[in-house]
Amino acid sequence: MTVLAVDAGTTGVTALVVAEDGRVESQGYEEFAQYFPEPGHVEHEPDEIWEATLSACRTALAGASGTPTCVGVTNQRETAVLWDRATLAAPRRAIVWQDRRTAPICARLREGGHEERVAELTGLRLDPYFTGTKFTWLSEHAPDLWGEAGAGRVALGTVDSYIVSRMTGGARHVTDASNASRTLLYDLSAAAWSPELCELFNVPLRALPEIVPSYGEAGRTDPSAFLGLDLPVSGIAGDQQAALFGQGCFSPGDVKCTYGTGSFVLINTGERIVRSDAGLLTTVAWQKPSGELTYALEGAIFVTGAAVQWLRDGLGLLGTAPESEAVARSVPDSGGVVFVPALTGLGAPHWDPSARGAIVGLTRGTTRAHLVRATLEAIAFEVRDVVEVMTGAAGLDVPTLKADGGASANDLLMQMQADQLATPVERPVVHDTTALGAAFLAGLGTGLWSSPEELARTWRLDRRFEPGERDDAAYKHWLRAVERAKHWA
Ligand SMILES: Nc1ncnc2c1ncn2[C@@H]1O[C@H](COP(=O)(O)OP(=O)(O)O)[C@@H](O)[C@H]1O
Numbered sequence: 001m002t003v004l005a006v007d008a009g010t011t012g013v014t015a016l017v018v019a020e021d022g023r024v025e026s027q028g029y030e031e032f033a034q035y036f037p038e039p040g041h042v043e044h045e046p047d048e049i050w051e052a053t054l055s056a057c058r059t060a061l062a063g064a065s066g067t068p069t070c071v072g073v074t075n076q077r078e079t080a081v082l083w084d085r086a087t088l089a090a091p092r093r094a095i096v097w098q099d100r101r102t103a104p105i106c107a108r109l110r111e112g113g114h115e116e117r118v119a120e121l122t123g124l125r126l127d128p129y130f131t132g133t134k135f136t137w138l139s140e141h142a143p144d145l146w147g148e149a150g151a152g153r154v155a156l157g158t159v160d161s162y163i164v165s166r167m168t169g170g171a172r173h174v175t176d177a178s179n180a181s182r183t184l185l186y187d188l189s190a191a192a193w194s195p196e197l198c199e200l201f202n203v204p205l206r207a208l209p210e211i212v213p214s215y216g217e218a219g220r221t222d223p224s225a226f227l228g229l230d231l232p233v234s235g236i237a238g239d240q241q242a243a244l245f246g247q248g249c250f251s252p253g254d255v256k257c258t259y260g261t262g263s264f265v266l267i268n269t270g271e272r273i274v275r276s277d278a279g280l281l282t283t284v285a286w287q288k289p290s291g292e293l294t295y296a297l298e299g300a301i302f303v304t305g306a307a308v309q310w311l312r313d314g315l316g317l318l319g320t321a322p323e324s325e326a327v328a329r330s331v332p333d334s335g336g337v338v339f340v341p342a343l344t345g346l347g348a349p350h351w352d353p354s355a356r357g358a359i360v361g362l363t364r365g366t367t368r369a370h371l372v373r374a375t376l377e378a379i380a381f382e383v384r385d386v387v388e389v390m391t392g393a394a395g396l397d398v399p400t401l402k403a404d405g406g407a408s409a410n411d412l413l414m415q416m417q418a419d420q421l422a423t424p425v426e427r428p429v430v431h432d433t434t435a436l437g438a439a440f441l442a443g444l445g446t447g448l449w450s451s452p453e454e455l456a457r458t459w460r461l462d463r464r465f466e467p468g469e470r471d472d473a474a475y476k477h478w479l480r481a482v483e484r485a486k487h488w489a
């Protein structure tokens with residue numbers, strides 16, 4: 001028996017067929033376009049996300065031994081999507097989590113004295129990252145659509161809700177608690193949409209999805225909409241929470257970092273809602289079918305792998321992202337170059353939407369290899385900044401870091417990370433623990449697996465990176481450069 005897992009990420013969609021023993025039987029992947037209509041704006045075409053989902057699933061299913069028994073969905077979080085409830089067509093592009101256009105709305109709400117109450121209810125902060133102010137922006141810039149949403153004809157949601165809606169032929173409009181907890185509209189303690197927050201952000205509650213547990217049957221795929229398949233959709237979670245699950249971080253204190261477009265460090269805090277005033281977010285990790293919630297503290301870094309992608313696509317310095325490793329290894333250090341990849345502002349622990357990227361320390365001797373190496377170092381520094389907040393202000397212990405995601409394939413980056421943290425970094429055989437986590441949730445949801453403990457036994461170590469010598473002088477340069485990147489736009 002197998003499970004089909006769909007990971008609709010920021011760069012593209014991955015589909016895995018996962019066997020009962022946790023092995024990946026087959027996979028498919030399809031990139032989709034990124035739209036940057038104005039500086040600071042990042043958009044996706046929902047139809048293209050759906051087409052990429054179908055294509056990735058087709059490839060994965062073609063390599064699988066039989067028909068899967070259920071489907072799990074995981075997704076880039078916070079991205080605001082709208083679609084017509086009857087036709088499922090999207091009337092406009094989605095506003096992506098990285099989009100900074102709502103910085104003025106956040107400032108307005110802050111000036112209005114709302115920040116403390118929003119943080120108290122949601123565990124989040126007033127930052128353009130989250131869905132809430134993206135909806136507010138739409139209400140102000142697309143009033144007709146907002147009228148349609150209020151009348152129940154247009155659905156509002158995140159990428160998980162959109163995909164499940166498409167898979168079920170429009171029969172289900174749902175999201176899970178982990179995704180809901182990223183919207184600024186979810187009351188963490190009440191475990192429900194907050195009417196107070198919906199009013200503050202001008203969001204019609206009736207247009208929002210029903211919140212369901214992260215596993216258990218949430219709907220069935222419609223064969224005419226989804227590749228002829230009639231399967232239960234039995235797992236849904238935001239991608240970072242799914243990765244925490246896929247890494248087997250089931251116990252309080254377990255920590256993982258996923259290196260994708262951005263990097264997200266999550267520590268399981270069990271049944272406790274732990275709050276941080278040092279730049280970490282409090283979030284739902286997952287919700288069991290019984291309703292019981294597991295929470296996490298999160299450090300969200302917006303641009304890590306995307307900086308490598310920018311070297312490739314924006315500057316043409318690399319042919320492929322994996323090439324960054326050999327190019328960086330061709331020099332012993334970054335030659336004094338420091339790159340702060342604040343290309344979409346800064347997230348944890350700084351939270352400055354007006355920060356912009358900075359490259360300092362250039363000389364006539366600087367080569368592309370130095371800049372590429374400085375980019376990998378920047379990723380390790382950014383994660384160190386977040387882990388230092390976890391172990392310092394938040395008083396948590398991080399004895400090892402479990403790493404996953406596309407950029408975790410980079411051995412040099414992983415070694416830099418272990419050195420910078422002075423902590424071992426462990427990478428599992430399956431780097432794509434996000435999709436694996438969605439498969440685990442879906443399989444638990446249908447009884448294919450009986451407990452998380454059973455799943456934990458399927459975790460296999462690929463490589464452990466032991467900490468070596470760390471360059472504190474380079475880190476000091478990094479901290480100075482970060483200060484320069486702040487308050488730029
Ligand atoms: N070997 C590598 N070294 C450095 N970066 C990489 C490597 N492979 C992929 N990446 C980066 O990782 C990102 C893709 O990882 P993935 O986990 O698929 O991201 P997402 O889920 O955000 O779409 C891209 O931004 C890419 O530039």
Ligand SMILES: O=P(O)(O)OC[C@H](O)CO
Pocket residue numbers: 008009010011075076077078097238239240260261262300
């Ligand atoms: O698509 P990813 O893997 O970069 O993850 C995006 C996050 O969910 C944003 O919060």
